[in-house]
Amino acid sequence: MENQISRFLVFLSVFTLIIGLGYTYTGFRLIQGFGGQSWVSWLTWGLIFLFTLSIPVSYYISLTSDQERIQTVFSYLAFTGLGFFTILFSLVLLKDITTISLNGITSFFSPSSDADNGGLIQRRQFLNQVLSFSVLGLAGGLTGIGFYQAHKKLKVIEVDVLEKNLHSSLEGFKIVQISDIHIGPTIKKSFLEAVVKTVNELEPDLIAITGDLVDGPVSKLGRHITPLANLKSKYGTFFVTGNHEYYSGALSWIRELKGHGIQVLLNENRILQHGNASITLAGVTDLKAGSIIAEHKTDPHQAMRGGETTDYKILLAHQPNSVFESAEAGFDLQLSGHTHGGQYFPGNILIYLAQKFVAGLHRHKSTWIYVSRGTGYWGPPLRLGAPSEISVIQLKKNS
Template sequence: MAVALTITGLAHYYLWIRLVRDLGLSPPWHRALTAVFVALYLSLPASLVLGRNAQGGLAEVAVWGAFIWMGLLLIFFVVLLGADLVRGAWTLAASALDVEAPRDPERRRVLARLFAASVTLIAGGLGLLAVRSGLAGAALKEVRVRLSRLPAALHGLTIVQLTDIHVGPTIRREFVEDIVRRTNALSPDIVAITGDLVDGSVEELREHVAPLAELRATHGVYFVTGNHEYYSGAEEWIAELERLGIRVLRNERGSIGNGSATFDLPGVDDYEVRPLAPGPALARGPRGGGRGRRACS
């Protein structure tokens, strides 16, 4: 946490230098914008506290605002850094060519303000596009995969992969219900939830994840952990998902199909957080049994 706060603090300081201090604003504007940057910085740790207890109202609005600013902060930082690198390269080139930079303080101030306005317009526009994309709901992308050794009886098998849903302060039950409805409408053979499902504990988010119990797939619903599960209590979430009827693959593989028309579906824990240690089930073959959910007719 301390490292994250330090990094975001430095990013805010960099933005403040380029968008406030360097503009030569009048004292009232300088103080007001400085206060805004301080408030924006403090909103990030505050959102972590509010996010655990936000149940609507102003608290949830504040959390949404902080998360949107977190994204905008990254966009502003990247745009500003890119512009400064270009400006630095131009300064070096001008120096090499003996091109004299403007010395008039007023002209330099005007150029600084034009620079800040341009960066704000570009970053703000990109931010609006990002917010619009985020509010549009989960994207659906169809990918056809050809497997030469897949049994003929399994040709046309469909897998719906759900990934990086991040149920938490801003992704709630309604969003999950929409994903479940859209997934079931596809009548998949397999549903694979590939990690980073949650950003919070089971106690905080159980109600919002509960709709996943309604997922339907012919050969079952499967889950593998992502790094965010380990930040949120992986063992508790694994138990909760299994309670919902979802089979969790932990360095093992399950068998899909019947008789000779089968294939293995392997699943491994997030390698960056939990070093991979393949067990016998992953090394030799699929584990028998399991809690794969079957579609109700």
């Protein structure tokens, strides 16, 4: 427990330092763009100081306060502010890169005389001021749109996985996948109740939860996952750990989930008989699990053991990058999450630097992989270009 707290404090300290530097750069560049008036400077630096501190303070309140409503409101303010500044920093950086590039090109092709320098400087200052106000307004608008999209009705995504040699009994076999709900500072029991209601209406053969269900300890969030006990399907609900479970006390959460009738797959499988066909349903621990709990090191080959001869083999793995090893282990289909589809700008661009498979259905060698954009969100309560989803995966014969 002490190691877990120490890791969290290190993470929080580094995270706060990084966002503080980003906020400082953003404030410095905007103050210059607005002309550097003293009242603008004081206001900007005051807001930056408050928003930088709001993240560690919100975590402290969430871990120590019993006043859940206060904690939720404060977390919304802190993380919405984080989302706004993330977008604003990206736009300011893009503005600066574009401006420097254009000024360099203009100076090279149209050198100015000393007489022209005064007018050129004034024009550049005016353009910088217009651009500064524009990026501020655009960041505010995108934050508002992202906030709305993160809280509107969940989108149900239907996906057909086409297989040439699919057993006839498996035609139309339906899996409903939920992933990356992130119950924690701003996502609570009521959200999960709505998810459970939608999932049950889809009448799945089985339900897969592919990790990052929670962001916090069982002692604080245990009551918020109770709706999971109401999930209904033919073969039950299966869960694999994500990286955030290991930040939140994975062993405690595994016990808690089992108490609600959830089957947790830790590098293991279950053999399901569906009509005249058999299915290997396996699950692996998160790719990072072994660095926190040594015996939880992810192992798709171990997860396959005993299920090699069934008619269809499915792996639940939180991170898409597990597919490189799961394909070697012989799985036909992998269901993953983790990426959130990038969640919002600029994440939905930068995510491609870390992930080959970001969202949707893909093929790697002989293995299909479906990557959910996530059912909830992490951190900033925003979604831009990557809508939250409940995924309905159906097996179909490719005739």
